[in-house]
Amino acid sequence: MSKTSAVHALSTNRLLEALPKSDYQRLLPSLRPFLLVFGETIYAPNDLIRHIYFPTSGIISLLAVAEERTSLEVGLVGQEGMAGLPVFMEVKTSRHTAVVQGAGNAFKMRTNDFRKECDNGGSLVSSAATLQPFAINPSLASRRLQPVPPDRRAARQMASDDTRSDEYE
Numbered sequence: 001m002s003k004t005s006a007v008h009a010l011s012t013n014r015l016l017e018a019l020p021k022s023d024y025q026r027l028l029p030s031l032r033p034f035l036l037v038f039g040e041t042i043y044a045p046n047d048l049i050r051h052i053y054f055p056t057s058g059i060i061s062l063l064a065v066a067e068e069r070t071s072l073e074v075g076l077v078g079q080e081g082m083a084g085l086p087v088f089m090e091v092k093t094s095r096h097t098a099v100v101q102g103a104g105n106a107f108k109m110r111t112n113d114f115r116k117e118c119d120n121g122g123s124l125v126s127s128a129a130t131l132q133p134f135a136i137n138p139s140l141a142s143r144r145l146q147p148v149p150p151d152r153r154a155a156r157q158m159a160s161d162d163t164r165s166d167e168y169e
Contacts, residue, residue, distance in 0.1 A: 012056045012057065012079055013054040013055060013056050013079050013080075013082075013106075013107065014079055014080045014081075015054060015080065015081055015082055016031075016054055016107070027109070027117065030109045030110065030113040030114075030117075031054070031107040031108070031109055032107065032108050032109070033105065033106075033107060034051075034053065034105070034106045034107065034108040035105060035106075036053075036055065036057075036058040036060070036100045036102075036103055036104045036105060036106050037100055037103060038100055038101070038102065038103040039099065039100060040099065040100045041097060041098070041099050042060060042083060042098040042099065042100065043084075043094045043097070043098050044094065044097050045065065045094055045095060045096060045097060046093050046094065047093060047094050048092060048093055049084050049086060049087050049091075049092060049093065049094050049111055050110065050111055051084065051108040051109060051110060051111060052082050052083070052084035052087060052108065052109045052111060052114045053077070053082060053083040053084060053098075053106045053107070053108050054081075054082050054106055054107045054108070054109070055077060055078055055079050055081075055082075055083070055104060055105070055106040056079055056104065056105045056106055056107065057079060057104030057105050058078070058100060058101075058102045058103055058104020058105060058106065059076055059077070059078050059100070059101045059102035059104070060076070060077040060078075060083045060098050060099070060100055060101065060106075061073050061075070061076055061077075061098070061099050061100075061101040062074050062075035062076070062077065062083070062096045062097070062098055063096055063097040063098075063099060064095070064096045064097075071097070074096065075096075076101070077098075078102075083098050084098075084111070084114070087111050087114055087115065088114075088118060090115075092111075
């Protein structure tokens with residue numbers, strides 16, 4: 001099996017898999033395997049976003065500062081999406097913290113390569129555009145914190161799907 005087809009066979013990021021084969025093949029040289037280590041911060045508020053992450057397993061939490069020393073989870077990124085969506089909207093720095101909530105694997109792409117693809121109008125652009133309505137509104141973090149209901153079946157199901165495990169931390 002060639003290196004290209006081996007990498008493609010390992011890809012289970014649904015956003016990348018939805019691309020036409022020719023677009024995926026064009027992106028392949030820009031994608032690098034990346035290990036998602038539990039608890040690792042991928043980027044913090046005001047950091048320059050240097051890479052886009054496409055999880056193939058594992059979960060990345062997006063956290064916003066809600067009050068002094070309090071974080072609020074405002075998004076989860078699993079194998080259905082990408083971390084670094086603000087870059088699609090031509091924002092260069094992060095407004096939140098992206099931290100690995102579930103260990104796994106991802107592909108990462110340099111921001112410049114992603115922007116180049118966006119400027120060329122490839123199918124990755126339309127795929128990223130479908131995620132835009134889910135972009136995080138930073139004002140959400142300033143609202144009053146609400147307790148999380150005890151029934152977390154949806155989060156557990158996502159964790160199970162994205163980490164290929166029944167365990168969720």
